[in-house]
Amino acid sequence: MRPLRMVAPPGPEPLLRVRDVTLQYRSGGATVQATQGVSFDVFEGDRFVLLGPSGCGKSSLLKAIGGFLTPVAGSIELDSRAVTQPGPDRMAVFQEFDQLPPWKTVLQNVMFPLLAARRLARTEARERALHWIDRVGLARCADAYPHTLSGGMKQRVAIARALAMQPKVLLMDEPFAALDALTRRTMQEELTKLWEEAPFTLLFVTHSIEEALVVGNRILLLSPHPGRVRAELNSHQFGLASGGAEFQAAAQRIHGLLFDEPPAAVAPGERAIR
Numbered sequence: 001m002r003p004l005r006m007v008a009p010p011g012p013e014p015l016l017r018v019r020d021v022t023l024q025y026r027s028g029g030a031t032v033q034a035t036q037g038v039s040f041d042v043f044e045g046d047r048f049v050l051l052g053p054s055g056c057g058k059s060s061l062l063k064a065i066g067g068f069l070t071p072v073a074g075s076i077e078l079d080s081r082a083v084t085q086p087g088p089d090r091m092a093v094f095q096e097f098d099q100l101p102p103w104k105t106v107l108q109n110v111m112f113p114l115l116a117a118r119r120l121a122r123t124e125a126r127e128r129a130l131h132w133i134d135r136v137g138l139a140r141c142a143d144a145y146p147h148t149l150s151g152g153m154k155q156r157v158a159i160a161r162a163l164a165m166q167p168k169v170l171l172m173d174e175p176f177a178a179l180d181a182l183t184r185r186t187m188q189e190e191l192t193k194l195w196e197e198a199p200f201t202l203l204f205v206t207h208s209i210e211e212a213l214v215v216g217n218r219i220l221l222l223s224p225h226p227g228r229v230r231a232e233l234n235s236h237q238f239g240l241a242s243g244g245a246e247f248q249a250a251a252q253r254i255h256g257l258l259f260d261e262p263p264a265a266v267a268p269g270e271r272a273i274r
């Protein structure tokens, strides 16, 4: 099918530019193709969502943007510089609750990257860390160890740790997928609130259509394995208060764009990607 993309308004240069990226793994003599020629732009302050079915290469794209996987074709630029390795300008939050070293307290966990990157002296790192621990609502848990925290609290620590580094882009790989439905909703709410208080650039991976609509302002739809761009949509009209018929219709439409063969019809304002 011909992928669809919203007509891009003339505007600033993208912060993150992904061009024709093909990703592969070599596994036991075989080659697994994760994505095929994927292109998209993320602008400063975007909440950009990669949405697609399991195995379409969303995590692989995040790994490549993180500098952990080199494309076999195409290019990735952050702030007009080629991404060739991991760096503190791209902090990640993952789904797994064990991403926090268990022998460090909450405060030590959040301070750790600040000290490792030699960004700040210990006193400033502590201050910065405490600020972010407070921002995610965990001020009373600064001296707690991860095993004493709930899943949602651990994810809040991971978010505080990442945002304390003031990355150019925050990478989130299904960060709420292992949480119960109620906590997941709360976390979506809290993430949106953090963004509203002080916007940052977010690249968020999910396979939940509802989560994409709630968290994102722009959504890239990827086809099943290997991932290709199917469409790019604006979703800034949907927020946490969204529900009802319009939200359901948008979710249905995205479902059609992702899975229907032939794909769902083009909406006004969208065009084929050249």
Ligand SMILES: Nc1ncnc2c1ncn2[C@@H]1O[C@H](COP(=O)(O)OP(=O)(O)OP(=O)(O)O)[C@@H](O)[C@H]1O
Pocket: 025, 026, 027, 032, 033, 034, 052, 053, 054, 055, 056, 057, 058, 059, 060, 061, 207, 225
């Ligand atoms: N380390 C690896 N070695 C070999 N193949 C891999 C590796 N990691 C991922 N793959 C394969 O690459 C493809 C894309 O995987 P990826 O995890 O990026 O997809 P995804 O869209 O994030 O899936 P999910 O939503 O299930 O996490 C899959 O076919 C997967 O099996």
